[in-house]
Structures are given as C-alpha cells and as structure tokens.
Amino acid sequence: MPPFRRGLLPLLALLALLALVLWLAGGAGEQGGGVDRGQPADDAALEARTGALVDEVVFTEQRDVGQVTGLIERGSHQVFAQGITRPALFHRLRDSAATAHDLSYGTAVELTLNPYGPEFSDGRLNPFAVPAMREALNWLVNRRHIAEEIYGGLAVPRYLPLSTAFPDYARLAETARELELRYGHDPARAREVIRHEMGRLGAEWREDQWYYEGEPVRLTLLIRNDDERRRIGDYLGNLLEAEGFQVERLYRTAEEASRIWIAGDPAGGRWHIYTGAWVSTLIQRDQAENFSYYYTPRGRAEPLWQAYEPDPTFDEISDRLQRRDYQNWDERQDLMRQALDLAMLDSARVWLVDQLNVWPRARDVNLAGDLAGGTSGSALWPYTLGYEGRLGGRVVIGTPEIITEPWNPIAGSNWIFDRMITRALSDPPVLPDPFTGLHHPQRLARAEVTVEADTPVNSTLDWVQVDTVETVRVPEAAWVDWDSAEQRFLTAAEAEPDGVTARTRVRLVYEDDYLQRRFHDGTRASLADVVLPWILTFERADEDSPLYDVAHVPSYEAFRRHFRGWHIVSEDPLVIDVYSDQIFPDAEAIVAARAPGTTPWHMLALGIMAEREGSLAFSSNKADRLRVDWLNLVSGPSLPVLRRQLERLQQTNHLPYAPVLGEYLTPDEAADRYQALADWYAERGHFYVGDGPFYLHGVHPVEGSVVLRRFTDFADPANKWLQFADPQIPELTLDGPVVVAQGESVAFELAVTFEGEPYPREAIQQVQFLLFDGDNRLAHRGEAQYLGEARWQVPVTAEVLRLLGQGANSLEIAVTTDRVALPAFASHAFATVPGGEPLALPPLLEGAP
Numbered sequence: 125m126p127p128f129r130r131g132l133l134p135l136l137a138l139l140a141l142l143a144l145v146l147w148l149a150g151g152a153g154e155q156g157g158g159v160d161r162g163q164p165a166d167d168a169a170l171e172a173r174t175g176a177l178v179d180e181v182v183f184t185e186q187r188d189v190g191q192v193t194g195l196i197e198r199g200s201h202q203v204f205a206q207g208i209t210r211p212a213l214f215h216r217l218r219d220s221a222a223t224a225h226d227l228s229y230g231t232a233v234e235l236t237l238n239p240y241g242p243e244f245s246d247g248r249l250n251p252f253a254v255p256a257m258r259e260a261l262n263w264l265v266n267r268r269h270i271a272e273e274i275y276g277g278l279a280v281p282r283y284l285p286l287s288t289a290f291p292d293y294a295r296l297a298e299t300a301r302e303l304e305l306r307y308g309h310d311p312a313r314a315r316e317v318i319r320h321e322m323g324r325l326g327a328e329w330r331e332d333q334w335y336y337e338g339e340p341v342r343l344t345l346l347i348r349n350d351d352e353r354r355r356i357g358d359y360l361g362n363l364l365e366a367e368g369f370q371v372e373r374l375y376r377t378a379e380e381a382s383r384i385w386i387a388g389d390p391a392g393g394r395w396h397i398y399t400g401a402w403v404s405t406l407i408q409r410d411q412a413e414n415f416s417y418y419y420t421p422r423g424r425a426e427p428l429w430q431a432y433e434p435d436p437t438f439d440e441i442s443d444r445l446q447r448r449d450y451q452n453w454d455e456r457q458d459l460m461r462q463a464l465d466l467a468m469l470d471s472a473r474v475w476l477v478d479q480l481n482v483w484p485r486a487r488d489v490n491l492a493g494d495l496a497g498g499t500s501g502s503a504l505w506p507y508t509l510g511y512e513g514r515l516g517g518r519v520v521i522g523t524p525e526i527i528t529e530p531w532n533p534i535a536g537s538n539w540i541f542d543r544m545i546t547r548a549l550s551d552p553p554v555l556p557d558p559f560t561g562l563h564h565p566q567r568l569a570r571a572e573v574t575v576e577a578d579t580p581v582n583s584t585l586d587w588v589q590v591d592t593v594e595t596v597r598v599p600e601a602a603w604v605d606w607d608s609a610e611q612r613f614l615t616a617a618e619a620e621p622d623g624v625t626a627r628t629r630v631r632l633v634y635e636d637d638y639l640q641r642r643f644h645d646g647t648r649a650s651l652a653d654v655v656l657p658w659i660l661t662f663e664r665a666d667e668d669s670p671l672y673d674v675a676h677v678p679s680y681e682a683f684r685r686h687f688r689g690w691h692i693v694s695e696d697p698l699v700i701d702v703y704s705d706q707i708f709p710d711a712e713a714i715v716a717a718r719a720p721g722t723t724p725w726h727m728l729a730l731g732i733m734a735e736r737e738g739s740l741a742f743s744s745n746k747a748d749r750l751r752v753d754w755l756n757l758v759s760g761p762s763l764p765v766l767r768r769q770l771e772r773l774q775q776t777n778h779l780p781y782a783p784v785l786g787e788y789l790t791p792d793e794a795a796d797r798y799q800a801l802a803d804w805y806a807e808r809g810h811f812y813v814g815d816g817p818f819y820l821h822g823v824h825p826v827e828g829s830v831v832l833r834r835f836t837d838f839a840d841p842a843n844k845w846l847q848f849a850d851p852q853i854p855e856l857t858l859d860g861p862v863v864v865a866q867g868e869s870v871a872f873e874l875a876v877t878f879e880g881e882p883y884p885r886e887a888i889q890q891v892q893f894l895l896f897d898g899d900n901r902l903a904h905r906g907e908a909q910y911l912g913e914a915r916w917q918v919p920v921t922a923e924v925l926r927l928l929g930q931g932a933n934s935l936e937i938a939v940t941t942d943r944v945a946l947p948a949f950a951s952h953a954f955a956t957v958p959g960g961e962p963l964a965l966p967p968l969l970e971g972a973p
Contacts, residue, residue, distance in 0.1 A: 126789055144865075145244055159199065161488070162510075162517030167517055175838035177510030178519050183826030185543060186522030187350050187377075189213060192484050195522065197222040202489045203509075205523040205544055207231060207481025209352055211276035214482045226483045229289035229745045230404035230496025232282060233270075233353065235261060235360065235397050235474040236385065240431045241324055244393030249325065249336040251343075252396055253795065255435075257321045258471035262307040263314035264363055265368040271477045274355045279477035283307050285414045285467050287404065288478045288926040289496070291620055292411045292460065294938040294947035297894055298902055299461045305900050313364075317369055334368045346395040349375035353399035356476065360397065375525075378539065379528045387744045387754070390431045401475070403540045404483045406494060407561030407945040410709050412456070415442035415463045419472050422446065422682045425535055425675030438466035447686045448707040453580045456709075471544035487517065488512045492848045493944055494558040500540050503555050506548035506817045507845040515842070526828050530756030531812060532731060533723050534660060535676070535743035548832055549644075552889055553634070553719040559851040561945045563716040567638055569697070571629040571715040579627060583711035584942070590711050598624035598703045606662030608669045611783045616689055626688035626703040630718045634698040642837050643724050644819035645804040647797050651788040653696060653722040658690065659781050660728070670736040677744035723788075724813045726773075726797035730779050733756050733769040740765055745845035758810040758823045766811050774798045813834060851884035852878050852943040854888075856950035858935070860918075865959025866925055872918040874908060874937055882914030889940045893918045898931035908937070928956050 133141060162178065186192075187203070189208055193216045195201040207228060208214050217223050235847050241253030251257045267281035283304045286293045291302055319329065327336045329448035334341040343364055347357030354375065361371040374395065376384070385398045408414075417423040420442055421430050434442065441463050444448075448751035450456040483499040485491065486509055492504040500523070511517055523544070529537035531546060554563040565571070565587050574591045584588045598604070604624065607614055616624050639649050664673045665680035691698040702718040734740035740755040740762055741747040747754040756762040772778075777794045779785055805811055812820045817840075818832035860872030874891065877882040891908040904924045908916040918935065936951045 126815060135483045137221070138276070149770060159202070159274070159520055160517045162514040162909075164513060164689055165515040170843050173515055173842040174387040175842060176506060176834040176839060177508070177515060177834060177842050179516045179834050180518040180821075181509065181548070181818060181832040182518060182520045183523050183830040183832075184292060184520060185524070187524045188889045189351075189470045192522070193220050193223055196220070196484060196486050199486075201520045201522045202486040202523045203491070203499060203519060205541055207479070207498050207500075209275055209278050209479050209481060211278060212775065214278065218486050219484065222487055224485055224487045224489075224497065226485070228481045228483060228493060228495055228498030229478065230287060230407070230494070230498070230501065231401060231479040231481050232404075233279075233356065233476045233479060234282075235262075235401070235476065236400040236428075237266075237472055237474070238385075238390045238393075238396050238398075238428070238431075239472055240390040240393075244880075246392045246393060246431045246544075247337070248339075248393050249327065249341055250393065250396060251318075251322060251325060251327075251341070253493065254321050254325065256317055258315040258474065259469060260314045260321070260341065261474045261797075262468065262471060263310040263317070264367070265474065266309040267476055268309070270356060270359070270592060274352050274359070275477060278482070280480075281469075282475045282478045284464055284475060285473070286411050286416055286464070287408065287496075289946050290404075290408050290411060291940060291945055291947060292408075294892070294940055296457065296460055296464070297892070297936075297938060298905060299464055300909060301894065301896070301900075301902060307468060315367060324540075324701065329368065332368055333370070340370045341368075342372060342865065343396045344372045344394065345374060346374050346380060346381055346398040347889075348378065348399050348401075350377055351401075353401065357399045359397075378525045378541075382529055382539070385428060385750065386426050389427050403497050403501050403756075405497035405540070405543070406503060407496045407559070409561045409945055410713060412445040412448065412460065415467055416446040419467060419470055421678040423679075424538070425679070425745050427674065427675075427745055427748065430675055430745065432472060434470055434472075438463070438470055441466065443682060443685070446682055447705065448967065449686075449705070450580075452578070453709075456580070469658060484972065490741050491559050492845065493849050494795055495853075495944060496541075496561070500544040502544075502558060503547060504558055504845050504848065505544070505553075507840075508848065510842075526830055527756075527759060527823070527825060529744070530754045530760070530762065531758045532742055532755045533657075534755075535673075536727070536755070536757075545830055545832070546814075547816070549812065549816045550721065550723075550817040551641075551814075551816045552721045553632070554716045555845075556716070558848060559943070559944045562710060563712040566720070567635055568715070568719065569633045569658050571633065571711075571719075572629075573711040573714055574629040574631070576627050579707060580709060580757035581628075581707055581711050581714065582709065583795065585712060586943075588711045588715055595853040596626045596629050598626055598689040599691055600700075602701070604687075604689045604692035604701065606659065608663055611781050613784065623690055624703070627705045628703070628707055628714060630702045630715055631693070632698075632700045632702065632715070632719050634700075636697055638698050639696070639722075641722075641815060641839070643813050643815050644835060645723075645724075645800040645813045647726070647800045649722050649815065650725075650793070651692070651698075652725045654698075655721050655722050655784060655788070656701075656721065656725040656728055656781065659784065660732075663781075664742075670730065670738075671742075673741070673743050673746045675743050675750075679970070682913055709959075714756050722815060724797075725785065726794075726801050727757070727811060727813050729773060729778075730766045730769045730801075730811060731757075732780050733773065733778075734762075734765050749799070757812045758820065759825045763810070766872045767805065770802055770805070770811075774802065851946075852883075852887075853943075853946060854883050854939050854941055855877060855946040856937060856939060856948050858937055858950040858952045860935070860952055860954065862954050864920075864925060864954055865940045866930065866956055867922055867959060868925070869922045870920050870925070872920070872935055873911075874916040874918065874939075874950065876914050876916065876939060876948075883941070885910065885914075887941045887943045889914050889942055891937065891939050894936045895920065895924065895928065896934045896936065897928045898933060903927045903933075907944065925956055930956050931960060 237252040241250035271279040492508040494502040526540040553567040555566045603613035605614040664676045688703035691701040821833040822831040857875040895904040935952045939948045
C-alpha cells in the first residue's frame, strides 16, 4: 500500500465519526443537546399509532462504560446495551437525576477451556485436554474473591451449569449445595491433582516450573479486556504461574477474541483458556438443555464445540435431557442430578459467578427489560421502547460492539449485541414474558398441545390448551424426511409404512391473514418463507448436498432423535401440526420450540447459491474449512458476492427447491421478489430483509453505527406490549433467635412482601427451607407454614436441632412465585448450645442393646 494511504484511512474514519456526531446532535429536542424526543401524545394518539413507539433507533459503539452516566446526562445517548457491574459506576448512575436503571440476573461468567489434545497440532502440550486438569481449576479459583473483590458484591459465586437465579437451581437446591461444598476453594487439593495429572502427561517438574519435551509449559490466556474479565484473567494467570506454568496473557476485545476462540480451530493452540460470559436472553424455566449446549458437539456448529468429547454416560444423559426423554418429573430430576455431577467432572467450562447487571437508561425512556437478559437480551425492547408521554423521535443506544460477527439467519452471529439488533428486524410467532419466561402469542391465535397420557406437561396461560390421549399418531400425509436428490419431502406413508407415533402434537393456529403481511422490502409473505428454512434443516445435514455442513450434523442428529413429523393442515388460515417426542414441563415452551416464523426465501436464496458455488458459507466452521468468507448479509466482502448471485437469479428467476417451493410461488412472484431485493440493496446497501417493527435503514461499520427505522406497515397497535410494568420480585425478611439451646424447639419467621405490601398468597408457589450444620452439610429440609398476612413460619423441632450438633448453623429459604420466575432467597445464621434436659430416645429405640 502506498504511504499516503496508510494515513488516509484513519483520517476518513475520523471524518466519518465527526459527521456521525454532528448528525446525532442535529436532532436536538426539547432537552437541549440531545436527540429528537418526539411529540407529546395522549391516550388517543397512542391508540391510533401502529408499530414502534419511536421513529428511529441508532446503535453506536461505546465501549467505555465509565462514560455512560455523563453521556445520558448530556443527552447524546438514551440507553446502554451493556449492563454495569462496577459498584462505583452503579452508585453514580443511581445518584444522577437524569438517569434510571433496570436490573437483570441472567449473566454468567466462566472459564472456557480448550479441550483439544493433549498435544496441539504443533506438538505443544495442552494440559486441559484432560478432564481432571479442568476439574482442578474449580478448587484453584476462589469464586467468593471474584464476586466480592472483582465485582464488588454485584455478583454471587456460581459453580454449576445452572443459573443461581432460575427455578431449576431452587428445585435442585440440595444437590447444588452438595456440589458447591465439594468444589469449594481448596488450592492444596488443586495442586495435588495438577501435579499428578501433569506427571501422567509426561511433564517434568524442575526449578519450580513445568517442562514438556524440554520446553517450559506455556499457557495462553485469552482475556477480554473490556470489562471485569480482564481482572479475572490476571487473577487466574497469577494462580497458574504460582503452579509452575508460564502464562501468556492475550488481551482482546469481543470481536478480536471471537476470531480466536469461536472462529478458530482449537487444534491450532492459539489459546488454552478464554474468559467467557453468557447472557440468557430470557428466563429459562427449564435448563435441561444446558448440558448438551455447553459440553457436547450438539451445542453449536463452531469448531470449539466439535472438539468436545464428553464421557459417554454424560453425553447420553445430556442428550436425554435435551430431548426431555423422561416419563415423569422424578425421573427428570434424577437425570438433572446425575448431569450436574458429571458436568463438574467434565468441566469443559468452569463457572465463576452470576452477575447482577444494572442497565442504564434516561429517566424519560421506558422499555421492557428482561429479568434474565436485561436490555440487550429483551425480546420486547423493540415493541416497548419509547419516551414517557411522547411518540416518535430518535433513541441512541450505546453498545460495546457493532456487528461482532457476520449476520445471517441460518448460522450467523450469536453475540448478544448483534442479536439485540436483529431481534428488532423480525416478528416471531411468540414472545417471552420478561418476568416469568412463559411465552405469549404474537402471531398465533391459539395453540393446542396433545400429549400421551401421564406425560409431565402443563400450561399456565389460557391461549394454550393441553389434552391427553393414549397414542399420538402421525398422519400419513405428514412430512417426516427429506430427499435431497429429488428435492422433495417424504411423507409418513412413504418413509414409515408401518406408521409413526409421537409423544406430542402441537397444533399451531396462526392469526388470520398471517401470510398477507409484508416484508420490509414491500413483498408479501408466502408459505415458501415458512418452508425454506425447514428444508435447510435437512439439506445441510445431507452429505450429498452442496450445502452439507459437518458442524450442523450434531444438532441435526439431536433434532432427528425427537422429530416425528410436520403437517400443513390448512393454508388459510395457516394451521401447522408438529409431531415430536421432545417435551418441556411448560406447554408454552413446547409451542415456542415448534412454531416456525417467516424468513424471506429470496434473501436466503442468495446465500444458498453462494454456498453451492463455494464462494461463501453460512457457518463459520464451513467457511474455515472451505477458506471462504462467513456469509454476512450486511457488510464486508460478502456483499459483492451476494450482489453477483442476485444478478444471476434475476436472469433466470431461479427458484431454489422448486419441486416444493413451486407449490407456493409463481415465476412472476419470484421475479418480483428478486427485483424488490435489488431495489432494497440499491437503496440500503445491504441484503437484510425482515418483518419486525423496525427495518435496517443503514449499516456504517467504519463509523461504528447501525440505524433502524420504524416499519410503518407493521400492523400491531403500538401499545400492545405496554402492560409489562415492574417485576414483582418477592422481598424476604427472615427473623429468629441467634442462639438456640439443644433440647428445645424453635421457630423462625419469614415475611414475604413487595414494595412494603404483603405478597399475594395465591401467587406464592413454594416456600422451602434448608438447614445446614457447621460443616455445611444438609441436615434437614422442609416446607414453611403459612401464618397469614404475608407471614410464614419455619418450625424446627428438638430432634432436628439434635441432628445439627453444637456450633454454628444456617437456615436458608427459597421462595418461588408465579409472578416472576426468579426464586428469592434469604438466610439466617444461628448457633446451637448445650442446654435443657437430655433428649429422650425415640420409643422404637428404647431398650436397644
């Protein structure tokens, strides 16, 4: 490159950034120096408006969370898509008159281990290919230190692949506590295991350092440098250096790190440990899939997941839990207990803390944040974002990353900040309640779930009906498989002449005129937009197909183990039956997992043609193997390739999988679709078309911004989802004596309130208690007794106190309700001391030798 060009790029970037800043400031509204906040609106105006409450949303890259409060106070930003976890920043935010905030509980921090080995492709040692070495890290790290010192108390220790804030943790509290005690901080035990396993690997300990093949064992820590994980990485590095390892610290941003740990081949050995974090974008009422997702190749298509080799028993149990292959709740709980134990032995991930995230926003801005995913994880933010008492205007949202990974709807970016934006561009059939995790209908009129008798499935909301039958039979006309050579679905009559049965049938009844809606490019939806993604599910797993992707196979195989059929019952109105052996405890979750939406077939056609010719690939794994670009519909080198594909498609009006899609489209309709997409690209400069409340108006990678605008053809009233107010999380006050004499009974009292008022008794599902002795062993568990007026009592008999022995003890309470899915916890420490008369032996033991 000539010398002058090396200076030209930064100059262009600076000018572009300056232009963006001036543009953002140009829409100053009533609060001066800020953006346009729209116009005052009364109830009548709100009732009359359709679609989004604001006219425009601008996402800008803002990595320095230390500036958040100042930027909101100055009016240049209104919302931030990254939760605050630093106490000092939270205090400043809390004390500002211009700001407000929401809380979420669904972010987890962990150590991701590279499992390839024990030698990388260049012969260097990877100790963490050995499960016992990974397990040892659980004893090496001090989770309480991380929670209290690094996160300043805005986090709690986490040991397991279950969120401490979700229902399954409370349901399995006894097992969870046992494992937490087993894997508590014990550096001596960690050192013992490390020395034993390193010796087995052939490493030598000399001069206080580990050597392998004559060279020091060097561990590469891939450390995120844009949040508290930098300190976690340094803390871990110090611990590993003390154990005799050389440590290389690679500090990287999210985008830089993803190219290494997600997109890279783990065999290359560019990293040993990554400081990972995960955000659940909704409350997971059932976390049974976590074991398959985090520990097996079925989790994701990326190379790292394909390197996982779980113990066969763990793999089988994980697969069964993913498919919900159990007959009753007790069996399910037993499988969960086994999986938790085996997950700790595997430790492909070492969980560290669950964060309390604080999500900043301007005081006059409202949106429905999710109790798990916060602002960036909320499914309802596009439907509820607006200014208090106003309509229209612009909202500027700061986010740490813009287009971290390529966007495509088949195997594109899974980064939380990318997904936040793309959620606004689509309109799914159902949407999750941000407080309970139960799904509500968005494009469904109703749903019917039919299950075999005694199957543990229940519904909570009245839009889902649950029925039981002796046998669920799949009709002969249902699609059960795919013939890639003939490009057609195989029916049950063809593929399963002896008949097919299933554990569940979900009947999805879509709202009237569902297929009359329009996409952002003006084209009208059709059944082809529903069916093509379904075809790709099968096609990408067929070795004879040019779309075959080996990374897709594990998830496809898991899907095939429970899938039994798909049947279009009616086209107008659209009614689809889906047959499966997979269940979920909540019928609403079964519907959410089965309900297909619409993805514009003509947008997918570009990627299909590009992958067929080998110029792009939907997944990062296949892109790496073919040495081509990962397909990106919005920016980068994919765009000219996709433009060339569109020109070819327009010349022939080619329809992918014509034997099937030709049933729902005419050649003229195909031509109209391609022309609309060409016009869209000419105007917008990208190929991302959706049907959500916002459309993608502009993508500006150099400036670090993405612009969304209100889709005026969106039919829903703007106030459809505004009923979601503050989550009613129970507030617990536990009281009782701090010293109890043995030989006596005692009672502890619990108050359950919300904002100072008694919590409704009918909303409380369970109040369970656990009693632990001085060695943190579980001595007793039970249910609290309701006294009335929000008061509950925990009676402890003299016999139970005797089991505790003398010394310090603790009482822990878990309260679950149907208003929010997050359990509330309280604890009380007390001591048992000698006193009273000796306890009499139970009658059955009197006179025993």
